[in-house]
Amino acid sequence: MRDSPSGAAAALRRTLASWLSAPEADSRRASLSTVMLFLAPALLVYAALTAYPVLRTFYNSFFNVADLASSEFVGWAHYAEVFRDRTFWAAVRNTAIWSVIGPVLDVVAGLLLALCLYAGVPFSRFLRVAWFTPVLLSYVVVGIMWVWIYNYDWGVVNGLLRAIGLQAWAQAWLGDPRFALGSLIVTHAWKWAGFNMVVCLAALHSLPSEVLEAAELDNCGWWHKLTDIIVPMLWPTLLNLYILAFIGKMKVFDLVWIMTEGGPVWSTETVSTYVYKRAFNWNTFDLGYPSAIAVVWFFVVVGFVVFFNVLFRRRERMEY
Amino acid sequence: MTSFPRSPAGPCRVAARRSAAAAIALAGAVLALIGAPAMAQPQTLTMWSHWPDEASKRSFIEERVKQFEAATPQCKVNLQFVQKADLYTSVKTSVRTGQAPDIFWLEPDEIAFAKSGYLEPLDKYIDLANLEDWAKRAWTWNGKVYAMPQEAYSVELYYNRDLMKKIGVTLPAGMQMTQAQFTEMVKRSVAAGITPTATGVGDRPYPGAYFLQEILLRKLGTEDYEKLLTGKLPFQDPRVIEAMNWVKQLVDAGMFPRSMATMKLGESHYYFHTNPGALMFPIASWYTGRAFVAPEKGGQPKDFALGLMKYPAMDGSKCPECKTLAVGGSYVMYARSKNKECAGKMLSSLATVENGNKWMESVLLQTGVRTDPSRITSIYAPYFKELQERGAGARYFIGTPLHYMSGKCGDTFAQVLNRAFPGGLISVNDAAAQMDAACKAAG
Numbered sequence: 159m160r161d162s163p164s165g166a167a168a169a170l171r172r173t174l175a176s177w178l179s180a181p182e183a184d185s186r187r188a189s190l191s192t193v194m195l196f197l198a199p200a201l202l203v204y205a206a207l208t209a210y211p212v213l214r215t216f217y218n219s220f221f222n223v224a225d226l227a228s229s230e231f232v233g234w235a236h237y238a239e240v241f242r243d244r245t246f247w248a249a250v251r252n253t254a255i256w257s258v259i260g261p262v263l264d265v266v267a268g269l270l271l272a273l274c275l276y277a278g279v280p281f282s283r284f285l286r287v288a289w290f291t292p293v294l295l296s297y298v299v300v301g302i303m304w305v306w307i308y309n310y311d312w313g314v315v316n317g318l319l320r321a322i323g324l325q326a327w328a329q330a331w332l333g334d335p336r337f338a339l340g341s342l343i344v345t346h347a348w349k350w351a352g353f354n355m356v357v358c359l360a361a362l363h364s365l366p367s368e369v370l371e372a373a374e375l376d377n378c379g380w381w382h383k384l385t386d387i388i389v390p391m392l393w394p395t396l397l398n399l400y401i402l403a404f405i406g407k408m409k410v411f412d413l414v415w416i417m418t419e420g421g422p423v424w425s426t427e428t429v430s431t432y433v434y435k436r437a438f439n440w441n442t443f444d445l446g447y448p449s450a451i452a453v454v455w456f457f458v459v460v461g462f463v464v465f466f467n468v469l470f471r472r473r474e475r476m477e478y
Numbered sequence: 479m480t481s482f483p484r485s486p487a488g489p490c491r492v493a494a495r496r497s498a499a500a501a502i503a504l505a506g507a508v509l510a511l512i513g514a515p516a517m518a519q520p521q522t523l524t525m526w527s528h529w530p531d532e533a534s535k536r537s538f539i540e541e542r543v544k545q546f547e548a549a550t551p552q553c554k555v556n557l558q559f560v561q562k563a564d565l566y567t568s569v570k571t572s573v574r575t576g577q578a579p580d581i582f583w584l585e586p587d588e589i590a591f592a593k594s595g596y597l598e599p600l601d602k603y604i605d606l607a608n609l610e611d612w613a614k615r616a617w618t619w620n621g622k623v624y625a626m627p628q629e630a631y632s633v634e635l636y637y638n639r640d641l642m643k644k645i646g647v648t649l650p651a652g653m654q655m656t657q658a659q660f661t662e663m664v665k666r667s668v669a670a671g672i673t674p675t676a677t678g679v680g681d682r683p684y685p686g687a688y689f690l691q692e693i694l695l696r697k698l699g700t701e702d703y704e705k706l707l708t709g710k711l712p713f714q715d716p717r718v719i720e721a722m723n724w725v726k727q728l729v730d731a732g733m734f735p736r737s738m739a740t741m742k743l744g745e746s747h748y749y750f751h752t753n754p755g756a757l758m759f760p761i762a763s764w765y766t767g768r769a770f771v772a773p774e775k776g777g778q779p780k781d782f783a784l785g786l787m788k789y790p791a792m793d794g795s796k797c798p799e800c801k802t803l804a805v806g807g808s809y810v811m812y813a814r815s816k817n818k819e820c821a822g823k824m825l826s827s828l829a830t831v832e833n834g835n836k837w838m839e840s841v842l843l844q845t846g847v848r849t850d851p852s853r854i855t856s857i858y859a860p861y862f863k864e865l866q867e868r869g870a871g872a873r874y875f876i877g878t879p880l881h882y883m884s885g886k887c888g889d890t891f892a893q894v895l896n897r898a899f900p901g902g903l904i905s906v907n908d909a910a911a912q913m914d915a916a917c918k919a920a921g
Binding site: 224225245305308309310311330332333334335417418419421422423424435438439440441442443 | 566567570571574587588590591594595596680681735736737738739740754880884885886888889893894897898901903904
């Protein structure tokens, strides 16, 4: 039951009174001034490096900003332009594809690797380190490495295809719009599979052993054990990993910038790379339009975060 | 006679000395108060330049800075070399906040810096008579000159003489092939398993379009070509479509490497002269900056048989002798610099005929500073002679497409004509339609 307005006001008064009361009233509770003293540095840093830039971006999106000293107010014009911008929609499409498909690949790959280790494959200690190593590499290193791997002339992928007689399948993986986005998604999944593996492995080890033992006593095959017992029990973990990856991919920038810069023909352009290009890469100075794109995308990302939160709360209510 | 014992310093002398000391102290104080500001304070300039990986250009600039510091003791220069993309990102941010370097490197496609008021006009700082007129025009805005055009270049077609012999092709006396001859050469090269041209667009928005732009320039002539670049002539003009159809034919025949989309500019040099080796290399005359260094530093092999040919002229070309000449890396002064006096002197010291000659001799590249080529001697003199021969009788068009295109139009050029079209990923009609859609507003 929700509090009545008068009840809420009373609660607020109680809270404020407890904050503002003299320290002697409760020696364990610090005074407001002490609390503020300790909070101030963090709040200042947050205000200067997060809150102000975000608010300034909102503000700038209503102006043509060629110079901070002189801006021209344009109202909602940038927002109207954003929705007519074909490159923006191409970037939205690519980001959406990546955000939906990429996490599935990440999580499935992580789960499979974790199952391998859980099953105790040979050299599992070595493999655990080897599979986790890409997580520790920077995007720059990963990007350069995979540009080489995908190289048409001497890359490993085409080299293997040629070696097994499939030279017709050799492609300019990053140079062909049909394959470029997929190639980036695979690279990204390679980098993050190790992280998902570690989380899944921890979850696997925390599964109640009596359930798994009971399944074995009932002669449950490995496939049914996986699909009917392990995956359902891991489901909250997998869903969390999916959502984390989804949010991360909505903002993906580094790998794209290093490997393709959004090309060819905008086939790997993401919203983040497009904002960056419009702000710093085009030979124009306006920061207003890229700010408008950033604001639009900010609300899209926030919208998804809220949506997933609501979804999670409902699931929790259903489960308990 | 009573004589007073002479003290080493009698009372009068002591008093006099005290007075003198007080006067000196007072004078010193007065000087300190009123004189100091008038004295020249040492200034330290910040100067950012591109070319961190181009040894000859880097050495040239470092040497000029050293000479400037020696000749102008009150000015020190904090010189830094930064890759172009990083430099642009940094200065675009810092000019807005008043923290840009006093002098920095730009190319003329960034004239927006001047239009937005971030650059100081150089008219009163350097002797403009020492600059070539065409180079000044590239950096002129509202009647003022905004940069010292250090580097200039022409768009050339380099080739490997040995590979040319290997495929059995002899170039005509004028070094310019016809449309049919060029097509035949490309086909022979592909048949011999040699990539006809080395091109990499992985980190640049323009090299993939060099060949097409030079063909279009010759086909249309300078006036219509300028109209095309400024959106006043559509890419769907029949002459443009005809030129693009021919280039598409060459693309489909395998003219460009399949790895061009991810190959970087520096790598394309290596691809041409070392591994795997290509027949031709359509690139600006700043090829020398990367190629004329030691092979272990990525330069061309010592015995590399470098040749220079003219771009082919299509049948019915209006201006077969036309050629692109452009201003490249230039140095500008930040409008909010606190060290304008020293910055002006530094730029002035670069803008001399003597330095123009030194640049040509050591970098083997054109410059926007006036020069006297007769005084140039170096081990690469034969190359320079050949470069001049290819330019003899040329009718120059000043500027590259990206010097005329900006915003959406420039981005579409980079994606479509630089990457997708030479990569064989897009049809002629689609490419022309996309360019027209993006550049119409600019026109």
